[in-house]
Amino acid sequence: MYKVVIGLEVHSELKTETKCFCSCENKFGGEPNTRCCPVCTAMPGALPVLNKKAVEYAIKAGLSVGCRINEYSVFERKNYFYPDLAKAYQISQLEYPLCVGGHVDIEVDGKKKTIRLDRIHLEEDAGKLIHSPNGTMVDYNRAGVPLIEIVSMPDIESAEEAVLYLQKLRATLLYLGVSDCKMQEGSLRCDVNLSLHKEGEPFGTRTEMKNLNSFRAVYRAIKYEAKRQEEELEAGREIVQETRRWDDNAGKSYSMRSKEDAQDYRYFPDPDIVPIIVRKDYIEKIQKDLPKLAYQRAEEYVKNLGLTEQDALLLTNEKYVSDYFDQVIKEFNEPKFVCNWILGEVFKKLNTLDNEEIEILISPKNMAKLLKLYHAQTIGQNVARKLLDELWGTDDDPEIIVKEKGLAQNNDAKGLEEIIKNIMQNNQKAVEELKNGNQKTMAFFVGQAMKATSGKANPKLVNEIVQKLIK
Ligand SMILES: [Zn+2]
Structure with missing residues (x-):
């Protein structure tokens, strides 16, 4: 029996107003090459200026997972040539990253498991290649967008644990408000390092799969790669240290490049950017102002509102749901009733929507009005459900609709x-x-x-x- 060892590198784009080293707008999409300037397209003589907000966000992320923040950190140039990288180097951190250590705790079969982190560093994103029948084009809108790379220790032992870890990390970043974590837009991406070994023996040779952009892809890629390595070892072959490309449609991974042509990035400190010195009081201030994370909100729901632990967890899984719940109960203070309705009817409605456009499209105020009518039995359950559909995406007042359409229940x-x-x-x-x-x-x-x-x-x-x- 082989043991699977997995380490994840997660790249998360930071939701700053502007890019990491210039004042270009940091926003997804847009006409190609309309959000760039001499700095992010590497015109000769252009000089980078560090975005303070990006540093603040990276520190926020680090503190929320228990990292130690380095008071002295350095940007380095990671040299490689690729058309989406105009400077032919990426500004990143190697020797002195901003955040070190830390951990993410997950729950596996009812037991707490700690996944240790190696580091979180700040770097810039590259541009995007657009492939078309006429050739390949480059869009530099994304070039220079600030990223944090969160590197875990090899503490993950299965595809299930990897997904739990990613879910926890994603929720944390969303609650902090430092990234929008839209995997379909690439603002959260994951590299998987995986190897097998037998109990008591040293770690085996690992392979790397890059840029997985959905939890499902991570799950399937890990299952596939663990099985592939096991078959290789069983057949008496050696695992080649290589980068593999995961093809989600085919459900297979392919060898991309082996160690022989692995790149030496020749990192060296960027002479254009001075080292970052973060003062202790600055770190303490960020620590003090950290927003409540999912588990902290869940604890409060149980303690202050009397919800069950399970309901509290379901409500806080996604920040926008928890925010919405908070707003509705401000208008209508029946937490249990509101919670049941959101977890039941609203979730049912959300499940019918496309992943990309999941949003609750009734204002909290109108939702509170609808629920008051239902709670007071002015309308029955069926009418309440129908109203949910009818009000979705509108700004109509449920009280007025019930009156106008004569939907009130007969309680005579x-x-x-x-x-x-x-x-x-x-x-x-x-x-x-x-x-x-x-x-x-x-x-x-x-x-x-x-x-x-x-x-x-x-x-x-x-x-x-x-x-x-x-x-
Ligand atoms: Zn720019």
Whole structure:
């Protein structure tokens, strides 16, 4: 039996206003080469100036995962030639990264497992190659966008653990507000280093798979590569240290380049950028102002709002859901009721949407109004569900719609009793069956009462009245 050893390198673009070393706008997309300047396209004589916000964001990320922040860190040039890299070097950090150590804790089979971090350093992104039938073009809009690279120790032992680690990391960065972590736009990317070895033996030769851009791709690539290496070893062959390309459509990885032509990046300190000195009080201030992370919000939901631990975890998985919940209960302070509705009906709705456009498209204020109507039984569950669909993507006021469309539930016990008496008189056989304990007949009476009231009868009330009448 082989043990799998995995280390992950996660690249996360920082959500600063401007790029890392120039004042170009830092934003995804746009007409190619409209968000660049002499600095990020490496015109002769152009000089980089470090974006302070990028340093602050990197420190925030580091502190939230328990890194030690280096008060002295240095930018280096990582030299390699590629058309998307105009300077023929990337500004990065090697010897003196901004953040060192730290850890991310995950829960595996109900037990806490610590994944140690090696470092988090700050660097710049490269441009993008656009391949077309007429040739390959370069877009430098992304060149110079600030990135943090989060390097884990080889503490991950399965594809499942890798995904848990990435989910935790992504949630942390989102709660901090330092990255939007949109994997489909490449603002969170992952390199996987993987090797196999037998218990008690030293680590085996590792391979690297670069730029995986979905959790699913990471999961499948790890499963595939672990199996491939096992088959190689079982067949008595040696693992070649190499970079492999994962093809998500084919579900296979291919050899890209081996160690023989592995590059020597000839790192050296960038003479255009002075070392960064971060003062202790600056670090302390960032530490003090760190926002609450997912687990801290979940703890508060349990402690202060009386939610179950499981519900609290589900609500805080995604920051936008937790933010939304907080806003709704500000308007309508029934946490448990609001939580059930969000985890049930709203999640059902979100599940029907495309991954890229997941967003809750009803203002918290209108959602609170809708839930108040439902909670007070002014509208029934079915109408509440229909209203959710109807209000989605609009700014309509649920109170006005309920009034205008006459959707209010019929809670008039006296009137309903008359209607039900009438139904019973015409359906003596069903009455007998119900008296004999056939509860299925109840659905028949509720259905008839609904029919007689154009669907507006309060089903709970109908149920109570029928029970009362057959006694
Ligand atoms: Zn620029």
